[in-house]
Amino acid sequence: MKPKLSGDLERILNRLEKSDLITLLTEEISGSDLNTLLLKVFNEKARRASPNDLLKRYTENRFVHPAKVEPLQLKQLEMDILKVAVNQGVSPLQLSPVAPLGCTSVVGTVDQNKVISALRGTEVVSDATNLIALHIADLIKYHKTSRENYMRYCTTHRHVRAQYFGGSPGMLAHFHLFCMVTSGVDQGSYDFEKKSLWEHIEIYRTIFKSLFNSRIEVIFSERGGYKDSAGLISRITDYGESLELNDVVISTGSPHKENQYYKGLQFTLKTVIEDEEYYIGDGGFVDWTQKMLGTKKERLLISAIGLDRLLV
Structure with a gap:
């Protein structure tokens, strides 16, 4: 073609x-x-190229300049957040700066032009959850781990994305995220979906309560990809209410069934810190491990929050 x-x-x-x-x-x-x-x-x-050419490239290239965030504060925030996740049973990973070429576009719906493609069959990491999903699929396919329990991983990672936002506030060429990925198999009655999603929410609740003395609001939005997305959200909401996490506010957002990135449900995280409102992260179910391993029984939940905006 x-x-x-x-x-x-x-x-x-x-x-x-x-x-x-x-x-x-x-x-x-x-x-x-x-x-x-x-x-x-x-x-x-x-x-x-001459040294002067090199300096000119540095000056003109928005991807190579240092971040404005204070490094020590960022490192401390990373440590504090990772400790919260580890204390709740999530294993941290130190990922490579690069991923296999097509990591974001082959199983997701992301245009490859939004990624910095590189040599030797790689691309610069633009979404750490994709790379963690590949790590999980590799462990499963080659029997490097047991599937008796959920697989829970997290990381803090600097991401680079190539799309240009025209200098919009908060839209950076490179930025730090805390990411979580949970893998499991379908047990019926949305068991994985209910438990894994509320595990993620509980970790975010603890992060913002302990580190920022703030509460979170979780906004559920219906997506396509499940036979009964509305029923999925209803069951997940009921399960969350049974946990009696009274300081977590649950609300419903507009459906986005035409967007195929998430399946069934997307959740958005909102918080208020020192009177400033932040839509600080999101997550949802994806079918990446289903595609990579060729089985509809696989389940995968991803989520992430931005760290730079919490410090700048």
Whole structure:
């Protein structure tokens, strides 16, 4: 199939008089040969650059500048949050700065152009939950762990995303997230969905109560992907009420059934710290491990909160 080209790509290919170059590079040579070719291209680009060129690239490239957040405060916040998660049975991971090429776009609905693709079959991590999901699928497929219990992992990680927001407040080229991923298998009656989701909420409740003396509001929004998404939310809400977490406010948001990223339910986390309102994170169920392992019995819950905004 001939790839669909943007106007800029057509202009470049016409200038090179190589209208079939994209097809040749993607279909006619192996991934290792493509990597060899690109390594040479970038090696030559770097060899021809001067120190002044390097400084100019640094000045003009929004992805490479330091964050405005205070480093010691951020590191302390990471430690405090990870300790909360560990105390509630979640295992921390120190992830690689890079993920396999296509980590966000192959199983999710994210455009690859929103990611910084790299050499050697990698891309810069733009969503740590994707990489944790791959780690979980690898453990399951190659029998490196028991499936008797839920698999619970978390991390704090700096993310890079390539889309440009035009300088919108809070929209950063790179930013820190605390992420959690829980994996299990379908036991019927939405058992995994109820228990895993409220485990995540309980951890966020503890984080904001203990570190910021604030309460959280959890906003449930219906998504497609389950036969009875409304029933799923109802069962999860009833289960949460039975836990009697009176300082957690539950509300309902607008349905987003057309958005296929989350399945069945998305939850948004809202809090107020020193009279400032934050929509600080979200989460929901995804089908990534189902796709990677080829079984509908797999269940996966992901969630994350932003850390930079809590300190800037």
